[in-house]
Amino acid sequence: MSTDRFxxxxxTQTRPTRVPLPPGFGVKAGSADTEGRFxxxxxxxxxxxxxxxxxxxxxxxxxxxxxxxxDFDGRTHRLTRGMSALLPRGVPxxxxxxxxxxxxxxxxxxxxGWECFxxxxxxxxxxxxxxxxxxxxxxxxxxGAAYGMxxxxxxxxxxxxx
Numbered sequence: 001m002s003t004d005r006f007x008x009x010x011x012t013q014t015r016p017t018r019v020p021l022p023p024g025f026g027v028k029a030g031s032a033d034t035e036g037r038f039x040x041x042x043x044x045x046x047x048x049x050x051x052x053x054x055x056x057x058x059x060x061x062x063x064x065x066x067x068x069x070x071d072f073d074g075r076t077h078r079l080t081r082g083m084s085a086l087l088p089r090g091v092p093x094x095x096x097x098x099x100x101x102x103x104x105x106x107x108x109x110x111x112x113g114w115e116c117f118x119x120x121x122x123x124x125x126x127x128x129x130x131x132x133x134x135x136x137x138x139x140x141x142x143x144g145a146a147y148g149m150x151x152x153x154x155x156x157x158x159x160x161x162x
Contacts, residue, residue, distance in 0.1 A: 007033055014042070017115065019123045024102075031112030039112035045103045048096035050137070056148030057109040059087040061095070066103030070095050079103075092152060117147040 014026035024044030031039055062084040070077045070085055071094040087093050097103045120143045128139040137151040
């Protein structure tokens with residue numbers, strides 16, 4: 001049994017990332033911590049996440065506070081505090097906040113790597129943005145290919161890291 005990977009964080013702590021992530025994103029356990037088995041993030045869903053698909057990872061979402069909607073398999077599902085959803089790999093889905101203050105959720109991806117994808121996207125900076133500052137999803141998808149991550153929308157508003 002390995003004890004060298006024990007990780008204890010207080011309520012405000014997050015794991016360091018290669019580049020700053022936007023406010024509201026926080027890595028609680030990354031791929032490097034879990035030997036790639038999973039990633040766990042806390043996410044304040046300030047913006048809608050457009051339709052996308054994870055080809056390699058299942059995603060589990062648990063609502064801590066607030067309310068969100070998930071579009072999955074042609075239906076919209078409303079999640080409130082304490083509810084969760086398993087989003088199997090290979091099935092497109094979208095998520096959006098429907099409460100004020102914005103929903104806070106835990107997102108677990110297995111296998112891990114979602115936090116690495118996010119770091120790569122934010123490291124790319126303006127190279128993945130349109131002239132009006134929105135995310136150019138074709139360019140984001142070029143990065144996502146290495147992670148089995150693909151958006152089906154063409155642009156998306158996303159905050160810049162702090």
